[in-house]
Amino acid sequence: MSAPALKYNRRDFLKSVGLGAASLSIPGCVVGGERAARRPNIIFILTDDQRYDAMSCAGHPWLKTPNMDRLAEEGVLFNNAFVTTSLCSPSRASFLTGCYAHTHEVFMNNGRDPNPSIPTFPQLLRKAGYQTAFIGKWHMARTNSPQPGFDHWVSFSGQGRYDKNKLNVDGEIVQSEVYITDELTNYAVRFLRRKHDRPFMLYLSHKAVHAPFKPAERHENLYSDIEIKSQHNPNDNLAAKPEWGRKMDKNWKSQIRNYMRSLVAVDESLGRVLETLEAENILDDTAIVFAGDNGYFHGEHGGMWDKRAAYEPSIRIPLLMRYPPLARPGARCDAMVLNIDLAPTLLELAGVGVPGTMQGQSWLGVIKGRPGRESFLYEYFQEVDRKYKRPTVLAVRTKQWKYVTYPLAGKLTDELYDMKNDPQELNNLIGNAGCADVVEQMKKELERLKRKTNFRFP
Ligand SMILES: [Ca+2]
Structure with missing residues (x-):
């Protein structure tokens, strides 16, 4: 019948x-x-410069993030999530396109969008019938104007500000005086409360916690009694490491406090999103992914600050996913997953074909225990802005090893770390005779990954 x-x-x-x-x-x-x-609704929440361990569920000793913890309790916490370039604009473009920076061509923070011939996941979801919304920090092309792939658009230009912003709301400029994390959440909640006759995809992209860190007024005195420590380990063999990026801000203690305070508003934002979904009775019909766009140093390796380098605090990101039908509550995933995996994952969730341009792979397999990738390529390209005197970096990370090289800066030593036995990367083993075979293998793997991804310099 x-x-x-x-x-x-x-x-x-x-x-x-x-x-x-x-x-x-x-x-x-x-x-x-x-x-x-x-088809599930999809919410992708992206934070800026949030360290992988800046969540209580990831073991932070004093920061409290009850809503991120709730996502981890009711979904999956990824223990080994990484970016393929630890820098804002390239990483954002990688999340959107599923491609490496050398493919989407946003090599640095120089105000451009991904190559328009490469489809983004919002464009593909929209084409497949999703109602799509972008709310927050775009930070590729220097514009706040609506970008292709979105039915609803709220954004500011460039980095924006924590307190006052000229928002472009569907083409109209609106002056906002509200603390930006709260204001973006207001728009997100409004979008979620609409009557949706089709599945929706909301991309909520926070300004927080990018420097200069500015907490919401209500959080200005949080954690004042906490003793702030540098993350530098005195056993770090700095003499064997190339010297660059060691530049702690002179106010680093208050900087770290304000960084964590600013994250509390992000956690509250997530709480409001979850409450709204519950009130609308669509929480379990909605796949929620929460991620950071790159890591951030807090003094590791002799006082490193910022990001860009290939060490773990820079390349590891927080990543959580809640979707009870597929993501078992309380699950922990140890497989290596990447920012370029987000787009294929969301397309798979929506039953939309993954285009051949995408270089990542959906993580829906590994959360069910299937074996993941054995290695990945990391790249960072020296910026045109000379303020950042950082060398071009290429690296390969496997489960056990990390090999780092500076192909355009001959005088910097290569690096090799045994991630199983030295997870803090204290001892560079590159000159260790016993590791010569590993170095050879890692060099070969680097070349293999470069070929596989059609690597090129800018
Ligand atoms: Ca960033």
């Missing part, structure tokens, strides 16, 4: 997605009005 397609329920759909067939055509999804109920 009724066509089988009409009986194609969400569980069947998820099962088909679970088989990893991203480009599978799903019979149920072509049945007009049934369509909306079967």
